[in-house]
Amino acid sequence: MSNIPPPIEQPGHHEPGITDQENSIELKEVAGLSQGQIVRKRFFRHRGALVAMIVLAFIILMAFTSVGPAFGSWKPGGWWQFTWNVAVAIENGGRPTITLWPFTFGNHPFGQDEVGRDIFAVVMRGTQQSLMIMVITGLIATVIGTVIGAVSGYYRGWTDSVLMRFTDVIITIPVIVIGAVLGRRFGIQGAQVLAIILGLVLWTGLARLVRGEFLSLREREFVDAARVAGARDRRIIFRHILPNAIGVIIVNSTLLMAAAILIETGLSFLGYGVQAPDTSLGKIISENQVAFATRPWLFWWPGLFIIAIALCINFIGDGLRDAFDPRQRRMPTDRNLKRAKRAPKGPKPIADAAVTDLTDAAAFVSARGAGMQGGPGGGVGMRGYYAPKPTDEDRPAPKRDDR
């Protein structure tokens, strides 16, 4: 056993500053649901995240169907009448033909550039590239970060020292700078290569977080149990500990993707990212920066798409964080609180009132239990699922065979 007691999250742990009424609302909502269901429910309750998800899905669909994806020689084409690399005759002085009232698209909703390329098609192509880079980078960084964090957190000792010093070295260099050097070397080989390179740079933050999580999770009883049962290290890491750290990983990989798209566009803007003849959102802005005074729409649309994507992903990440992290709970509104207080007395069906009463009482009991940490037994909840688990300090050492 380590002599550092890990911060143990207890299912029924009573949050300081949260009254029993608040707790009972929280408990009533999650009664009888699996972890996945609870997370899904909480996520869908976060209105910003829900809207962000719909908008993002819309952007992805629009980007990939309008001008069609292009992987090597496979170019199926899309429903949009122009392609992003072919210039056509300039209409309307190249100005955007989109009008909000009455809502019409026109031939070139986002306008045209000086040679006559349709900006809608160009921006859609750029969005495709940026989205693809974002996803690949996010995946690679997540895998590397998780594995390095998991290994160094699980094994500790010199493995941890070596891996974390290596992480520190990479962290000290600004990502955009290291990305610029690598991007200049490898970016010429295509957007996918650039995405992989960025993934190889961006994993550091996640590795540190996963390591922290593993350091605390490896001291939990279920890990001991798995080890006693004869599980090998690999199985303990990936089957037993990793699922418990999945919240941290998912949340941070979303945020990492938001960072990835900003870094990719920044690099492309500096000229070290996606190279011509291909394009990306950052590259469009960089190319058209000088034309701002005469053709501002060349500049507005790609920027708006970058913001929209990054904002959506940030909101989704925030929603996921709220969903996975029970500590950052939404404060119940006054109305909910009053309703919870009123419920047992109100003229309700008897069964219903009884349930509420039970829940209140149980919350009360479990609250006292949590307050008695260090005392034997803790609080035994009236419903098993929120009985506080005894901590290491609770349990006398000789009795360990009872597991």
Added chain:
Amino acid sequence: MYILTALSGDPLEDLRVSTAPNKQQLIEARTALLHLDVSPFLRYFLWLGDIIGIGPSQKGFGWLGVTVQNQPVTVLLSQAAGSTLRLVTVASLVAIILGIVIGITTALRQYSGYDYGVTFLSFLFFSLPIFWVAVLLKQYIAIGFNDFLGDPQISYALIPILAVISGLVWMSIIPRKGLQKLLTFAIAAVVTAGILFYMDLSDWFSTPHIGIVGIVITSVGLAFGVTAISTGLKKRRALYASLTVAALGIALYFPFMYGFSYGLELPGFIGLALLAIAVSFGIGWLWGGSDRMPVARTAAITGFLVAAIIALDRFMLVWNQYANSGRVKGRPIATIGSATPNLEGSLWVQGLDAFTHLLLPTIALILISFASYTRYSRASLLEVMNQDYIRTARAKGLTERTVVVRHAFRNALIPIATIVAFDIGGIIGGAVITERVFGWTGMGALFQNGLDHVDPNPVMAFFLVTGGLAILFNLIADLVYAGLDPRIRVS
């Protein structure tokens, strides 16, 4: 890194395609200069040898080697580092202070309209690509504001709109209910409208000033405000000390503005600022009575702020002269470069020049880092405010000010210190892009030129500086921990 840069292209490319008659000679010269005949792996050790001072290669060129164009890197670096460090320092300081203040206030007003507004804005800023913002700032703020200064009149239609917006903002910040809420709104709106009218009537934007009346109001307000936050208004001695300091500042206003501030140079300016702090500290010490330290501290803070306000007014005094000087030509907000070339003038004019050049890049940098600081300090304070010791402090009957400032704020700062230390690297990275948009010849340009010419020496110099800064800031963060958390100091 060295090897990656060295392998990323051909440093002789521009010479190979050149049409100079002595092409072969030039290639040979550069090869000899940069040891291009040695493989990059060995060249790295040559470079390393130079760094630690035992190198056989480039003695006399400075220890960081030379660039492709045969300029010593040390010279380039000292030119570049000045402007970049100025930009990064100012931007980080402002972002930290603003971020923490706004984060703390949103945490204290959790789930208010203000909180939701700031949360949304910080998400938005967090998602902004910095190069895009920078170009927008250049186009709209700089050019728009310069045009506005050509005919500085706020239209009368705009004033009520601004007044209502200001009223709404204040109403959401100050927690009041019912009639008092309306009153807050009314007061804020009327005061804003009044200030705007005054600015219009007195042609404020061509000849900005605070004036003796403004100085008196702000000084006394600062004295009360600083005392309220630092020690609480119940501590009469602290209040009197602050008011004395404010009065002293007001008394010195005219002698300073029209007397000894002329001919002041930078060392004198800094000396004066330190003197102001020292004198105010002394006043606080004398007023202090039995409990000297907090009173002296309060007085010193007040003294510094009052002096800053007076200095600000002094800067404003030369604004007209600066904006209409031959070099600036009535378009004061600069979009290019870090200083106006060949600008003559006193300390005050130079200060204004630095300010107008710093303004836009700083805003661009702040917008990005400010968002994360706000989020972190809000989350951090909320976490602390839910702790048991805060409830204990409240139960002891401590005032809300003591609970928030002394018990909660200090503990909330510990995680923020970590974030800030790590974020410095990000700010420098952001500065590379910002510098490019605003045409600063700083570290970013040094790095980019090096990379474009496949020249590892300046790139490595850049890495040395950023790495050094990262280590320095981690060290500072450790010292800040020790300052904030006595347990660390003991061990």
